[in-house]
Amino acid sequence: MEEAHLAPSVRVPRQGRSKASYERMLVAAEELLVTKGGEAFTLSEVSRLGQVSIGSIYCRFESKDALVQSVQLRVLDRVDTRMLTQVVAAREAAGSLLAIVPLLVEAVAETLREHAPLLRPLMQRATHDPIVAQTGKASYASTAAAVRSALLAHRAEIRQDDPERAVDSCFRVLYAAIARYLGFGSAKEAAWEGRWDVLKQDLGRMLAAFLMMPSA
Amino acid sequence: MEEAHLAPSVRVPRQGRSKASYERMLVAAEELLVTKGGEAFTLSEVSRLGQVSIGSIYCRFESKDALVQSVQLRVLDRVDTRMLTQVVAAREAAGSLLAIVPLLVEAVAETLREHAPLLRPLMQRATHDPIVAQTGKASYASTAAAVRSALLAHRAEIRQDDPERAVDSCFRVLYAAIARYLGFGSAKEAAWEGRWDVLKQDLGRMLAAFLMMPSA
Amino acid sequence: MEEAHLAPSVRVPRQGRSKASYERMLVAAEELLVTKGGEAFTLSEVSRLGQVSIGSIYCRFESKDALVQSVQLRVLDRVDTRMLTQVVAAREAAGSLLAIVPLLVEAVAETLREHAPLLRPLMQRATHDPIVAQTGKASYASTAAAVRSALLAHRAEIRQDDPERAVDSCFRVLYAAIARYLGFGSAKEAAWEGRWDVLKQDLGRMLAAFLMMPSA
Amino acid sequence: MEEAHLAPSVRVPRQGRSKASYERMLVAAEELLVTKGGEAFTLSEVSRLGQVSIGSIYCRFESKDALVQSVQLRVLDRVDTRMLTQVVAAREAAGSLLAIVPLLVEAVAETLREHAPLLRPLMQRATHDPIVAQTGKASYASTAAAVRSALLAHRAEIRQDDPERAVDSCFRVLYAAIARYLGFGSAKEAAWEGRWDVLKQDLGRMLAAFLMMPSA
DNA sequence: TATGAATGAGTATTCATTCAT
DNA sequence: GATGAATGAATACTCATTCAT
Numbered sequence: 001m002e003e004a005h006l007a008p009s010v011r012v013p014r015q016g017r018s019k020a021s022y023e024r025m026l027v028a029a030e031e032l033l034v035t036k037g038g039e040a041f042t043l044s045e046v047s048r049l050g051q052v053s054i055g056s057i058y059c060r061f062e063s064k065d066a067l068v069q070s071v072q073l074r075v076l077d078r079v080d081t082r083m084l085t086q087v088v089a090a091r092e093a094a095g096s097l098l099a100i101v102p103l104l105v106e107a108v109a110e111t112l113r114e115h116a117p118l119l120r121p122l123m124q125r126a127t128h129d130p131i132v133a134q135t136g137k138a139s140y141a142s143t144a145a146a147v148r149s150a151l152l153a154h155r156a157e158i159r160q161d162d163p164e165r166a167v168d169s170c171f172r173v174l175y176a177a178i179a180r181y182l183g184f185g186s187a188k189e190a191a192w193e194g195r196w197d198v199l200k201q202d203l204g205r206m207l208a209a210f211l212m213m214p215s216a
Numbered sequence: 217m218e219e220a221h222l223a224p225s226v227r228v229p230r231q232g233r234s235k236a237s238y239e240r241m242l243v244a245a246e247e248l249l250v251t252k253g254g255e256a257f258t259l260s261e262v263s264r265l266g267q268v269s270i271g272s273i274y275c276r277f278e279s280k281d282a283l284v285q286s287v288q289l290r291v292l293d294r295v296d297t298r299m300l301t302q303v304v305a306a307r308e309a310a311g312s313l314l315a316i317v318p319l320l321v322e323a324v325a326e327t328l329r330e331h332a333p334l335l336r337p338l339m340q341r342a343t344h345d346p347i348v349a350q351t352g353k354a355s356y357a358s359t360a361a362a363v364r365s366a367l368l369a370h371r372a373e374i375r376q377d378d379p380e381r382a383v384d385s386c387f388r389v390l391y392a393a394i395a396r397y398l399g400f401g402s403a404k405e406a407a408w409e410g411r412w413d414v415l416k417q418d419l420g421r422m423l424a425a426f427l428m429m430p431s432a
Numbered sequence: 433m434e435e436a437h438l439a440p441s442v443r444v445p446r447q448g449r450s451k452a453s454y455e456r457m458l459v460a461a462e463e464l465l466v467t468k469g470g471e472a473f474t475l476s477e478v479s480r481l482g483q484v485s486i487g488s489i490y491c492r493f494e495s496k497d498a499l500v501q502s503v504q505l506r507v508l509d510r511v512d513t514r515m516l517t518q519v520v521a522a523r524e525a526a527g528s529l530l531a532i533v534p535l536l537v538e539a540v541a542e543t544l545r546e547h548a549p550l551l552r553p554l555m556q557r558a559t560h561d562p563i564v565a566q567t568g569k570a571s572y573a574s575t576a577a578a579v580r581s582a583l584l585a586h587r588a589e590i591r592q593d594d595p596e597r598a599v600d601s602c603f604r605v606l607y608a609a610i611a612r613y614l615g616f617g618s619a620k621e622a623a624w625e626g627r628w629d630v631l632k633q634d635l636g637r638m639l640a641a642f643l644m645m646p647s648a
Numbered sequence: 649m650e651e652a653h654l655a656p657s658v659r660v661p662r663q664g665r666s667k668a669s670y671e672r673m674l675v676a677a678e679e680l681l682v683t684k685g686g687e688a689f690t691l692s693e694v695s696r697l698g699q700v701s702i703g704s705i706y707c708r709f710e711s712k713d714a715l716v717q718s719v720q721l722r723v724l725d726r727v728d729t730r731m732l733t734q735v736v737a738a739r740e741a742a743g744s745l746l747a748i749v750p751l752l753v754e755a756v757a758e759t760l761r762e763h764a765p766l767l768r769p770l771m772q773r774a775t776h777d778p779i780v781a782q783t784g785k786a787s788y789a790s791t792a793a794a795v796r797s798a799l800l801a802h803r804a805e806i807r808q809d810d811p812e813r814a815v816d817s818c819f820r821v822l823y824a825a826i827a828r829y830l831g832f833g834s835a836k837e838a839a840w841e842g843r844w845d846v847l848k849q850d851l852g853r854m855l856a857a858f859l860m861m862p863s864a
Numbered sequence: 865t866a867t868g869a870a871t872g873a874g875t876a877t878t879c880a881t882t883c884a885t
Numbered sequence: 886g887a888t889g890a891a892t893g894a895a896t897a898c899t900c901a902t903t904c905a906t
Binding site: 469470471556559560597598601602604605607608609611612613630631634635637638639641642644645 | 685686687688772775776813814817818820821823824825827828829846847850851853854855857858861
Binding site: 450453479484485486487488491 | 865866867868869
């Protein structure tokens with residue numbers, strides 16, 4: 001991740017005491033993001049829940065937005081790490097394109113689902129906050145790269161004329177379908193409710209069929 | 217659409233003068249929804265832009281939310297009509313499953329794209345406003361029904377074990393991919409930018425490959 | 433009652449149709465005064481409940497206050513009539529001071545109690561509206577005169593030095609105690625709850641004891 | 649007074665600066681309650697008169713109502729203290745029922761009169777605000793207890809069958825007559841104007857006559 | 865005369881941000 | 886550094902009154 005570009009204006013303390021209260025701010029903000037939703041949480045709530053004064057928050061963060069951006073950085077760090085691990089595992093477990101597709105679907109779907117409670121409100125904020133939007137895109141791009149490369153490891157089996165493009169389309173469709181199911185940006189109105197398994201299965205079949213189908 | 221259930225508390229005037237200012241409110245609200253985004257438009261702005269007093273707005277609409285809900289009803293009415301027309305046209309133009317799939321992708325994609333500037337902020341509001349969410353879902357369901365039925369008209373060509381389910385998955389994936397591209401709920405950060413044609417084409421191929429692939 | 437001085441600016445129609453809608457305004461206002469309380473009723477509610485347009489109300493009454501004042505005039509007319517009847521009845525039924533005192537207490541107490549639901553909100557409005565206050569005082573004065581005269585009919589039995597003053601004090605105390613019990617002006621927080629009979633009885637004893645006690 | 653139950657949500661500051669502005673809010677609110685009346689004072693006025701920002705008010709008080717409730721608590725504290733002192737003084741100064749009655753009338757009457765300018769608007773608000781009503785009742789009850797007990801100290805001289813009841817009725821009548829005179833809840837339309845002394849004197853005689861009169 | 869749509873000043877309340885201590 | 890009291894602009898909403906039709 002391009003932390004240099006995207007890092008919000010923060011002073012990260014090194015000492016124990018400071019570090020601890022800094023931690024509490026971020027944890028409190030994270031929790032409130034989940035419970036109150038992306039827009040409806042206030043700095044007083046962060047102050048109360050995190051046992052930190054409002055002044056302290058402004059000591060570390062330039063603004064409320066900067067605080068949220070820092071939370072996002074932490075969250076996406078966990079998500080990206082997990083995602084990478086899962087994708088790599090899928091890559092190692094599978095010997096063929098047919099085998100790896102459902103594993104990748106599973107990896108992406110489950111990783112996003114695990115972190116949905118935080119990704120949802122962050123996506124919401126991306127609407128207003130271009131920095132959150134950009135950071136989100138960076139994380140998306142890193143996942144995209146991992147998944148594309150895992151698929152391209154079986155390039156020989158791909159029968160589409162332009163394997164790069166095909167693999168790219170696969171990831172976009174996969175991510176979009178999962179994200180919509182999980183209500184990212186929209187709400188927690190899961191379009192599918194109990195059919196999570198069906199979605200994953202059919203998504204796998206769809207991508208496999210596509211990749212293995214001759215272009216013509 | 218279940219207007220009876222979802223219609224916000226509105227008094228729709230019939231007379232010329234009244235009708236005109238009523239119209240101006242809705243048009244102003246629509247415009248502000250597009251320019252300011254779903255959350256950041258105020259009633260004073262509607263009042264100013266629409267040349268209507270705030271009291272007048274409250275004369276027609278119970279609340280700010282009710283105004284937005286009315287805008288949504290108008291917009292979705294246009295969207296649903298257009299969508300249905302396009303899907304029916306696709307249905308009539310195509311003689312086979314292979315032919316209809318890209319036409320349906322085109323129909324859905326272009327209809328959503330035409331109305332994206334308004335659908336985007338409305339999706340955004342769906343996050344907070346359950347009525348907007350429900351109305352949105354109803355519109356989604358009506359499109360889903362039309363597309364599924366158009367596909368099932370070629371049921372004989374579908375080689376998946378469970379054609380209903382397959383067709384359902386197709387629509388979900390199709391809608392999710394297009395909506396994400398158009399930034400519904402997320403922002404106007406189109407993930408793909410110039411690759412609109414690629415998305416539509418590959419989506420078509422994917423769905424066709426899936427439907428015509430034997431389940432086993 | 434000094435209608436000349438206190439009558440609000442009203443045009444009372446004589447014709448059938450007009451008269452009927454005029455009536456409906458007053459009835460609706462009366463009902464809302466009772467159900468919503470003295471301050472919390474709007475002219476739109478009167479318009480709705482009375483099946484009269486707001487314009488019609490302003491056609492008859494100069495202002496919302498004038499409407500309430502007219503309601504008050506009607507209500508106090510009923511109250512005064514009833515009160516006078518009851519006081520006269522007491523006067524005719526009793527042959528002695530000792531006999532008439534409890535009858536007068538009963539007359540005043542029950543008449544006020546019957547009309548409490550309307551008198552309460554009107555008293556409340558008297559706080560802000562000097563005309564309502566003055567009209568209320570006039571009604572109070574007319575009751576006072578009747579009660580005082582009924583007591584002074586037994587002047588010979590009054591042992592206080594100044595019978596006029598004594599009788600005056602009696603009425604004031606009587607009225608105050610009953611009005612407070614009924615929550616006039618204060619709320620419907622009856623101070624005594626179930627002890628209505630006790631209040632009336634002890635009030636009677638108190639007044640009798642006072643009137644028949646030698647001044648010294 | 650049951651401060652625990654009735655205390656509005658307030659943060660009372662201890663430091664000098666804070667304490668000062670906190671004080672200014674309450675003083676300003678008190679003053680406006682007196683000059684504008686219970687209903688017609690706004691927070692902007694409090695802000696202006698008290699030289700405090702609106703935000704500051706909301707920093708201390710949950711709502712406008714909570715501010716008024718706090719003012720009430722302060723006022724009733726003064727009233728209750730003064731009342732108790734006066735009643736105790738009367739009790740100690742008098743050796744007989746006949747002697748204490750006018751002293752108690754005097755104590756109650758003068759204490760309420762001193763604080764009438766504030767008690768009047770507070771009574772007014774009790775109409776809408778149940779907490780103000782309840783707090784008012786609590787203060788009333790504490791005065792009632794003190795007066796009843798002072799009278800019952802001369803129980804032997806009371807010739808009514810049920811001294812507790814008699815003493816109770818006495819207080820109710822006393823309080824009602826004084827409160828009505830002072831225009832509590834009604835307006836500042838003192839019914840008696842210059843006859844304050846007459847009211848007090850006759851009230852005293854009335855109560856004494858009642859208490860010392862044999863029940864039969 | 866009757867109508868009821870239109871007006872708009874006015875109210876309570878919120879909350880990110882600042883700054884004196 | 887840390888605190889949290891203070892700020893005040895901004896927002897949704899109300900309702901008596903007016904006036905064009």
